[in-house]
Amino acid sequence: xxLSRPPRALRAAVPALVAIAITATVGxxxxxxxWVDEHGVIxxxxxxxxxxxxxxxxxxxxxxxxxxxxxxxxxxxxxxSAPVSPARAAERxxxxxxxxxxxCVVALEExxxxxxxxEPTSAAELRRLQQTADANCxxxxxxxxxxxxxxxxxxxANGSTCVEARSRLGEMLEATGGRSQGxxxxxxxxxxxxxxxxxx
Numbered sequence: 001x002x003l004s005r006p007p008r009a010l011r012a013a014v015p016a017l018v019a020i021a022i023t024a025t026v027g028x029x030x031x032x033x034x035w036v037d038e039h040g041v042i043x044x045x046x047x048x049x050x051x052x053x054x055x056x057x058x059x060x061x062x063x064x065x066x067x068x069x070x071x072x073x074x075x076x077x078x079x080x081s082a083p084v085s086p087a088r089a090a091e092r093x094x095x096x097x098x099x100x101x102x103x104c105v106v107a108l109e110e111x112x113x114x115x116x117x118x119e120p121t122s123a124a125e126l127r128r129l130q131q132t133a134d135a136n137c138x139x140x141x142x143x144x145x146x147x148x149x150x151x152x153x154x155x156x157a158n159g160s161t162c163v164e165a166r167s168r169l170g171e172m173l174e175a176t177g178g179r180s181q182g183x184x185x186x187x188x189x190x191x192x193x194x195x196x197x198x199x200x
Contacts, residue, residue, distance in 0.1 A: 162195035
């Protein structure tokens, strides 16, 4: 059994799938928008993008009660949202930070891989990845170092050594005999320590 890096479309869909799964079990949600600009740069915001932009809506659950954030009709007949509570704003920022962190780490990992000449690429693709990293990575130096470390771990987890390690572990688990429990445990420990992606 060979495990390889998931296709880009699947990786891009993961936040939406997680949001849908969580929202299905929670009654109240807040909206976050994920969209790609004309240069291919990924943006994640809580503000609705311009109407000309095709955005993916992620309904993120909050612990706020339904009655705490009701909508009121404005004088023009439109719907106006009530002020957002500090707790709800903090929850939204936490969700935004998590999604931006994921996009940052994936962009940094791809940028590192493509600039190391291990994969063919173009100047436009490198520029897109750099802009995605700039739009989503933290400006705090300590947090940015953490994100760069996560990107390095993601690269190792997606690399050939870990693909082979996961494949070998699968073969060891499927084998009916011939491998000691110690060998299997050591292989599992290696996979857990070095080959678990820090973001999904």
